[in-house]
Amino acid sequence: MTSEDTRTYDVVVIGAGPVGENVADRTTAAGLSTVIVESELVGGECSYWACEPSKALLRPALLRADAGRVPGLAPAAAGPLDAAAVLAHRDRMAAHWSDDGQVEWLKTAGIDLRRGHGRLDGPRRVAVTTPDGGTVHLRARHAVALCTGSSAALPDLPGLAALRPWTSREATSAPQPPGRLLIVGAGVVATEMATAWQALGTQVTLLARGTRLLPQMEPFAGGLVADRLRGAGSDLRFGVTVATAARTGGEVRIALSDGSRLTADEILFATGRAPRTGDIGLETVGLPPGGWLTTDDTLTVTAAPGDWLYAVGDVNRRALLTHQGKYQARIAGAVIAARACGTPLDTGRWSPHAGTADTAAVPQVVFTDPEVAGVGLTTIEARRTGRRVDVVDYDLGHVAGALQHDPDYRGRARVLIDPDRRTVVGATFAGPGVAELLHSATVAITGEIPVERLWHAVPPFPTISEVWLRLLETYRDQHSRGDRNP
Ligand SMILES: Cc1cc2nc3c(=O)[nH]c(=O)nc-3n(C[C@H](O)[C@H](O)[C@H](O)COP(=O)(O)OP(=O)(O)OC[C@H]3O[C@@H](n4cnc5c(N)ncnc54)[C@H](O)[C@@H]3O)c2cc1C
Numbered sequence: 091m092t093s094e095d096t097r098t099y100d101v102v103v104i105g106a107g108p109v110g111e112n113v114a115d116r117t118t119a120a121g122l123s124t125v126i127v128e129s130e131l132v133g134g135e136c137s138y139w140a141c142e143p144s145k146a147l148l149r150p151a152l153l154r155a156d157a158g159r160v161p162g163l164a165p166a167a168a169g170p171l172d173a174a175a176v177l178a179h180r181d182r183m184a185a186h187w188s189d190d191g192q193v194e195w196l197k198t199a200g201i202d203l204r205r206g207h208g209r210l211d212g213p214r215r216v217a218v219t220t221p222d223g224g225t226v227h228l229r230a231r232h233a234v235a236l237c238t239g240s241s242a243a244l245p246d247l248p249g250l251a252a253l254r255p256w257t258s259r260e261a262t263s264a265p266q267p268p269g270r271l272l273i274v275g276a277g278v279v280a281t282e283m284a285t286a287w288q289a290l291g292t293q294v295t296l297l298a299r300g301t302r303l304l305p306q307m308e309p310f311a312g313g314l315v316a317d318r319l320r321g322a323g324s325d326l327r328f329g330v331t332v333a334t335a336a337r338t339g340g341e342v343r344i345a346l347s348d349g350s351r352l353t354a355d356e357i358l359f360a361t362g363r364a365p366r367t368g369d370i371g372l373e374t375v376g377l378p379p380g381g382w383l384t385t386d387d388t389l390t391v392t393a394a395p396g397d398w399l400y401a402v403g404d405v406n407r408r409a410l411l412t413h414q415g416k417y418q419a420r421i422a423g424a425v426i427a428a429r430a431c432g433t434p435l436d437t438g439r440w441s442p443h444a445g446t447a448d449t450a451a452v453p454q455v456v457f458t459d460p461e462v463a464g465v466g467l468t469t470i471e472a473r474r475t476g477r478r479v480d481v482v483d484y485d486l487g488h489v490a491g492a493l494q495h496d497p498d499y500r501g502r503a504r505v506l507i508d509p510d511r512r513t514v515v516g517a518t519f520a521g522p523g524v525a526e527l528l529h530s531a532t533v534a535i536t537g538e539i540p541v542e543r544l545w546h547a548v549p550p551f552p553t554i555s556e557v558w559l560r561l562l563e564t565y566r567d568q569h570s571r572g573d574r575n576p
């Protein structure tokens with residue numbers, strides 16, 4: 091290759107998922123020339139095989155479940171969903187798996203696009219294998235941002251390829267509901283996909299190796315979701331793993347660790363994520379391929395000297411969520427721009443160049459029936475790290491606004507309070523309609539608002555937000571009795 095074959099930019103971004111797009115947007119807005127490299131579709135996993143199609147499948151399921159609990163509306167909501175209409179809506183929300191719209195956005199934002207597979211080729215250098223088999227060489231004056239995301243992690247099960255299992259990709263893009271679906275896993279993908287496909291007429295059997303659903307969240311959340319899934323007709327099995335699995339005559343046949351046998355049309359492995367770092371040239375800059383990339387709070391890869399290599403989004407494992415990856419992208423963009431013009435970084439807690447929220451306040455909504463919404467610490471995490479917290483619980487079924495939502499409302503709220511600073515450090519809500527409540531907790535945590543001031547944040551009557559007042563009253567009463575962890 092001659093030097094004429096190398097294009098030089100200020101910033102090279104590998105991976106045009108939601109996170110890569112946002113890094114490129116921030117660096118371009120800061121006046122840095124930026125190119126983004128994409129091997130599949132601009133928009134990444136989130137747009138085509140994750141957030142967008144899954145939420146399109148879930149919205150009708152959750153709305154019907156909610157409507158079925160409202161007096162006067164229940165009979166109208168009792169019938170089956172129109173699966174064809176739901177799937178057509180899903181296809182629209184996934185832009186029919188075309189990235190034309192997002193490519194157009196890149197143009198208007200002034201970001202160059204290179205289609206192909208990008209690999210590091212030494213410090214500040216990237217080689218792109220283009221779809222026609224050619225190679226394009228890119229050089230970065232200031233930064234390379236690795237935003238290559240994650241893919242489904244599959245267990246080490248003999249004969250897995252011949253089984254042709256679903257991953258999250260097939261689970262979000264299937265052209266029609268399977269008759270019978272086995273789901274392995276108990277996390278977010280497993281519970282959301284069980285909720286969606288069961289509502290669309292599939293007979294779902296969920297296989298959890300542990301004792302509850304959503305094991306990373308407060309224990310009451312998984313219990314409420316399990317009750318509703320069972321009520322919808324799903325078969326939930328706990329404490330089991332898949333011992334053997336094979337596809338014969340179009341059917342999936344499995345044997346479980348407890349000796350039982352099951353047959354289905356499809357099997358989904360919702361068993362977590364793996365980083366897409368196996369073939370991105372990490373070895374050319376002295377890093378081992380295949381692992382998650384560790385960064386500091388500026389999103390700079392700690393093991394790469396010289397402050398030029400960044401890892402942003404799923405690939406750094408800080409928080410595998412679109413909104414949190416986009417937050418990191420805004421921080422990384424600001425860091426790259428500051429370093430490019432020699433401005434000192436401001437990396438104190440909650441400063442413009444530190445992703446503090448990644449460790450203090452990661453919000454997540456699980457779109458199951460009922461919704462589960464959490465931010466910050468859980469009691470599980472507090473116990474694991476030995477952090478002292480006051481735990482305050484309230485039954486959402488006693489909140490006037492919740493009873494307006496559903497006269498038989500079932501749900502629960504929990505906040506964790508730092509006893510020394512008297513600020514909220516964690517919150518979990520589980521119940522119908524709680525998704526939009528979560529941001530109030532995120533603001534309370536990031537703002538480090540003292541409990542005394544929260545008494546002045548008046549929730550409107552009759553909304554579910556009134557749970558904040560009930561939690562404060564409960565905390566006051568617990569405090570006067572000297573309780574810490576009821
Ligand atoms: C079923 C499901 C539902 C989800 N729902 C939600 C949700 O509701 N809310 C939420 O916040 N999060 C959700 N997530 C998580 C969310 O999808 C991810 O956190 C998000 O997509 C991460 O964005 P990213 O840009 O880091 O990576 P990705 O979206 O994975 O994008 C990475 C991009 O890099 C490209 N790429 C990879 N390697 C190369 C290479 N060598 N060269 C060129 N290009 C490359 C890929 O083709 C891809 O386009 C869900 C995940 C799943 C699986």
Ligand SMILES: NC(=O)c1ccc[n+]([C@@H]2O[C@H](COP(=O)([O-])OP(=O)(O)OC[C@H]3O[C@@H](n4cnc5c(N)ncnc54)[C@H](O)[C@@H]3O)[C@@H](O)[C@H]2O)c1
Binds near residue numbers: 276280300
């Ligand atoms: N609404 C949302 O925000 C949303 C929705 C979907 C996915 N996501 C993100 O995507 C990521 C991936 O989700 P996920 O559900 O795949 O991962 P997860 O980590 O949430 O759950 C993985 C589950 O698989 C189980 N498991 C792992 N290996 C297993 C094995 N060999 N056999 C049986 N069970 C096994 C685990 O015990 C766990 O229950 C999550 O981190 C989540 O943040 C977010």
